[in-house]
Amino acid sequence: xxxxxxxxxxxxxxxxxxxxxxxxxxxxxxxxxxxxxxxxxxxxxxxxxxxxxxxxxxxxxxxxxxxxxxxxxxxxxxxxxxxxxxxxxxxxxxxxxxxxxxxxxxxxxxxxxxxxxxxxxxxxxxxxxxxxxxxxxxxxxxx
Numbered sequence: 001x002x003x004x005x006x007x008x009x010x011x012x013x014x015x016x017x018x019x020x021x022x023x024x025x026x027x028x029x030x031x032x033x034x035x036x037x038x039x040x041x042x043x044x045x046x047x048x049x050x051x052x053x054x055x056x057x058x059x060x061x062x063x064x065x066x067x068x069x070x071x072x073x074x075x076x077x078x079x080x081x082x083x084x085x086x087x088x089x090x091x092x093x094x095x096x097x098x099x100x101x102x103x104x105x106x107x108x109x110x111x112x113x114x115x116x117x118x119x120x121x122x123x124x125x126x127x128x129x130x131x132x133x134x135x136x137x138x139x140x141x142x143x
Contacts, residue, residue, distance in 0.1 A: 010063075011131070012138070019057060021135035027056045029128035031064015036120030038080065038112050043068065064127070076116075081108060084115030 014024055034047045043065050051058040068076060085093035088111055098104060 008134075011134070014057075014060065015135065019060075021132055023057060024060055024135070025128045025131035026054070027051070027060030028064040028131050029124035030054060030056055031061040032067055032127045033120040033124035034061070035065045035068035036076065036080070036116045036123060038077070038116040040073075067123075076119075077112060080115035080119055081111045082115065083118055084111030084113065087111075087114055087118065 011024060015021065030050050031047060034043055034050060037043070037046065039046070044062065047061045047065050048058055050056075051061040081093050085091065093108075093111060096103075096107065098107075
């Protein structure tokens with residue numbers, strides 16, 4: 001809970017520095033979308049590129065990418081693979097072990113990519129709404 005309190009305080013400080021709730025929410029949403037793209041090691045580069053392309057605060061986008069970290073990565077990959085498999089095959093992923101690289105890439109990689117993109121879109125949309133809602137509630141509390 002201490003982490004979320006610090007995060008909330010940081011977001012409030014950014015709003016006091018002249019950033020609109022839309023700019024902050026969009027930055028967090030873009031960061032969360034990038035965090036779910038399964039090209040690990042390139043998140044920072046993609047976040048900076050998308051931030052400059054969309055003219056969003058780079059620091060906020062990088063903050064949003066932190067949802068993907070060593071503690072959450074195994075769960076993120078597993079859920080991405082399952083979602084991708086359900087979308088592509090209509091069923092949950094069958095976990096099989098093989099030494100064939102072509103099998104591993106075909107069986108696991110495509111579901112992870114598809115699932116990651118879907119979860120990134122859904123997660124970024126939800127985060128945008130949550131951050132905007134946070135500012136809406138905060139604005140109405142002070143009024």
